[in-house]
Amino acid sequence: MQIQTNIDDHRIAKLAAFAIALHMIEAVVPSPLPGVKPGIANIVTLYVLLQYGFATAAWVSILRVFASSLLLGQFMSPAFALSLSGALLSLSVLWLAQHLPKRYFSAITLSILAAFAHITGQLIVVRLWLIPHASVAYLIPIFAVAALFFGFINGLITAKLLYNKTHPSAPIKSAPDSP
């Protein structure tokens, strides 16, 4: 039996693999505060969203969450629930935010909004399931600062990657074009 695959499937698989690799790298880096992570795999989600559209980005993001949790042995654990709720809420926000005018809002805005959505999704799970009392309220401002900071950095990296893709500024390439 052979499953028919097309070029889109291959692209999704390739990009998801890249996101999974970033997720793995991040998983072994210790974090100063539990729950505060740079979320570098989101750079891939964001890049894919702006380059290939929402459907591809959603596939890449969800595949990354499932595959990474399987690789880390966290499937169906609290860590997986946190990862999935964060990813789902940030995808919902990106689905809305992708309609923002590109003239004024770059990947940086999308990244910051996605980071806030991510932490909101995680806090909802923490509040409803993991720690059903509100001692996490004290940590919300710290999470919010981390979301703004890492959202900004990830957005900047995404913007730079997209810029390099659309403006290949390498002098060797552009030299033959110049008069």
Add this chain to the structure above:
Amino acid sequence: MLSSSHSHKPAFRHLLAGDWLTIILSAIIITYLFQTLWSHEHAAKVQIRIGDKVHAAYDLNQQRDITVRGSIGDAVIHISQGKVRFAKSPCHNQYCVHQGWLTHNGQVAICLPNQISLELIGAQKPYDSLNY
């Protein structure tokens, strides 16, 4: 080529007007979160818990020492004009004593070995912050 002469522009060139708006709004929201969730009002009472039970609540506007029997021995809790601390504890590592004075609403000091915890509460509790 224009692009080659601008190849070393600062990283902030990617920021558009809307991005600045997002950042500024986010900063405002974060400031608001800090102000509402990190209560800076002084606490009115201290609630002492032993294990999972509330042992007692004392007004902070007084000067007194309270001896509380925990699971490994007697701890002395010192209340002094709006603040409270563990003064003595039978525990090995003395983290609770070294934590020092608690003054603000919502602050907690927990002595795990002795199973005693202090929580500062205001006139009304801002949120429920210690349940087992």
